[in-house]
Amino acid sequence: MSVPFSQMWTVASYVVTQRLRGRRRYPLVLQLEPLFRCNLACAGCGKIQYPAQILRKHLAVEQCVAAVEECGAPMVAIPGGEPLMYPEIGRLVRELVARKRYVYLCTNAILLKEKLQEDVFVPSKFLSFSVHMDGVREDHDEAVCRDGVFDQAVEGIREAVRRGFRVTTNSTLFDGADPLRMRRFFDEMMALGVEGMMVSPGYSYSKAPDQEHFLRRQRAHELFSQMLSSPKRQWRFNQSPLFLQFLMGKQDFECTPWGIPTYNMFGWQRPCYLLQEGYAKTFAELMETTKWDHYGRRSGNDKCRDCMVHCGYEPSAVNHTFTSWRGLRDAAVATLTGRL
């Protein structure tokens, strides 16, 4: 596994502190969406379908920083939209790094090389570019509905690695994904010099154009088992090994919908990054007034039945690691042996 020790230590001490304080619900990662505008229109994305006046708007840096402070999570993911289209992305990242938040800038990397050449960013252990890559060239270009994007992203990754930035990839897998091609993709990404990779099954957004190719739970277990069994020594994943085991069907967790809360121009999104069932004005209001027992598999909510997405289950895996001897043992064994 490839999460740097300092980051792992920050997360571990944060989780233990929350537990010692008796907090039942606490966030691990803030999903900060400064804008919805994007330079792609991917088939599986339900985030960008808005009228023009909404796509033209974005949050002010001060609003973003206030949300980060209010939430208190040690990690901040900046998706969107495409965050490199946010006019003040450099200043926003500088502000968050100065506050020692671990920032994952989730980008399609079309603009990455250009922004790096403009010196918008400075390498830091607190900043990682998380490049959206859904598989080998033909699979990725098909997922993002545009030819040539894979090659642009590879150019961006090479430039970022060359300049000393932390770079990870994030891959969303849909039904029809080929485990053997994905293994070839992992080889390709590691050969580019990325720090680690992240994988997750896609979620069937009700507003996404493609509703036919999302993974159902059993199919997801089969796919991830075929893909991740006998992992190669050189593969590194920038996520909890227990979450990967969960995807393979070797661990069973319940969703932690408050683990990765989302903030955007509408407010604090209820209940999670994927479902959009309303907004709270403050983080405290989100935590106190959301009907959390209406979500997750045990709730019987149809929208949650087949979901295995990282934003609900990776926090469950992390909490399990740092709050139970069994979880700690399983994670340590997977980390030390490289076996999942």
Added chain:
Amino acid sequence: MPKEAALEGFTPQIGTEVTLEQLVERAFDYRGNVTVIRRDGSSVEGYLFNRNRDVADPFVEMFDKDGHGPLTILYGDIRTIRFTGKDTAAGNSYAAWLRAKEAAKKASVPPAADA
């Protein structure tokens, strides 16, 4: 009440076709601009992004068509809501992209020569 795909252009009458609560839910779920008509005859056109029924005075929140807001309107002040903007989530872009890609592939393959 029409299905979501057919909401664009829908101009319902509350009480006969739909309840206010049902209409607000549909407007909240709609990814296009709507026009909220108030009981005093004034109206606001824009994107309705939130509603809350779990408070003493239920309300909706909107950004108007110029992006100004958020504006808050109480349920009790709403006469009706019209689905006046284009539904940006409608359509089938993935299927259209696959069709275009397939057509491009066929066009780039020269026809086989007759034996």
